[in-house]
Amino acid sequence: MIAQIGLSILLGGIMAYAFSQYAKAPAIGFAALAAAAAGLYFVWLPSHATWLAERAGIGRGVDLIIYVWVVISLLVMLNLHLKLRAQTELITALTREIAIANARLPPETK
Amino acid sequence: MPPNTPAAWVIVAAYNEAPVIGRVVAELAGCGYRVVVVDDGSTDATGALALTAGAAVLTHPVNLGQGAALQTGIAFALRRGADTIVTFDADGQHRAGDAAVLITALAANSADFALGSRFLAATPAMPASRRLLLRAATAFTRLTTGLHVTDTHNGLRALTRRGASRIALRQNRMAHASEILHCIARSGLAYVEVPVTVDYNAYSLAKGQRFSDSLRILLDLSAHRLHR
DSSP: OHHHHHHHHHHHHHHHHHHHHTTTOHHHHHHHHHHHHHHHHHHHOHHHHHHHHHHHTOOOHHHHHHHHHHHHHHHHHHHHHHHHHHHHHHHHHHHHHHHHHTOBOOGGGO | OOTTOTTEEEEEEESSOHHHHHHHHHHHHHTTOEEEEEEESOSSSHHHHHHHHTOEEEEESSOOOHHHHHHHHHHHHHHTTOSEEEEEETTSOSOHHHHHHHHHHHHHTTOSEEEEEGGGSOOTTOOHHHHHHHHHHHHHHHHHHOOOOSOTTOOOEEEEHHHHTTOOOOOOSTTHHHHHHHHHHHHTOOEEEEEOOOOOOHHHHHHSOOHHHHHHHHHHHHHHHHOO
16 A cells, blocks of 8 residues: 555656646547556556456566656656757757857958 | 848857867858857867858857757847848858859748758768668658758758747757748748758768767657657
8 A cells, every 4th residue: 555655646747747748749648648647546456457468468467567757757858858959959048149249340340 | 142132141150169160150151141050068179260251150058959049049140130041050061152053942932831852852971770760761751751852961051030939949969950940831931942962971971970969869759749
């Protein structure tokens, strides 16, 4: 029970994070939300995870949960990468304005 | 003097191009163009040499990439009232005379974009690996943009003011070449391809793209589509 509560808190946090990212990265936000919801479901109904894992050829329900966790981690990493790209765009805009404000002109056009 | 080009600006994005930038700028300035060199955080004397040769020089304090540098140059030229903008590679592989051909093609075809194509002209000394890489890039870009272009990574282009104002590059590095074509497709404005000659030499080949760059371009374009 303690492990289930701990995992539920973590997955709930990821769901909140995914929901907050939905506006900027809809595809990733939705996928992370779905994966976290599936993880939460399997944490509380592990027999369903075992049932699904057997049909998916994974073997054990706990393995399925680990796979779901890996998918969530990769999605969060991808989102962080996209956030870095967004930061780079801001730096680019700033750099551009600095470059234009400090343009050096050839003597005849000054 | 280029024909009918009272306010043609040539944008040259340059990163550590000291060996060739002076000659490139001098040739363009000699043709009567207003030359803007965007020094993309070079660690050599690229900016100083370009200024001496007659270019306006914009300096990125840090290296951002060719796409970012071109967008900086385009923004600067538009703010200065440019009617026609030409993008031109810094490594000396383009011919200054071809810029006039592109500008003429804009008016002749009532187009807002004139795109240079090395595959519509004789391009001596193009390595087979480079030809293969460019053909693959062209096929990919045709598929994703719907534009029937023959050379997607040619740095020599001419744009009207209206066309240039529709270009908003977010790809800082090499993926900008594909992004420009996406911007053109989205704009719905007319474009024309014009044969131009690319002079390959040891210097330009050393600076050019490799197969490993194509994977990075694909990743950049894919990531761009995932984020608003």
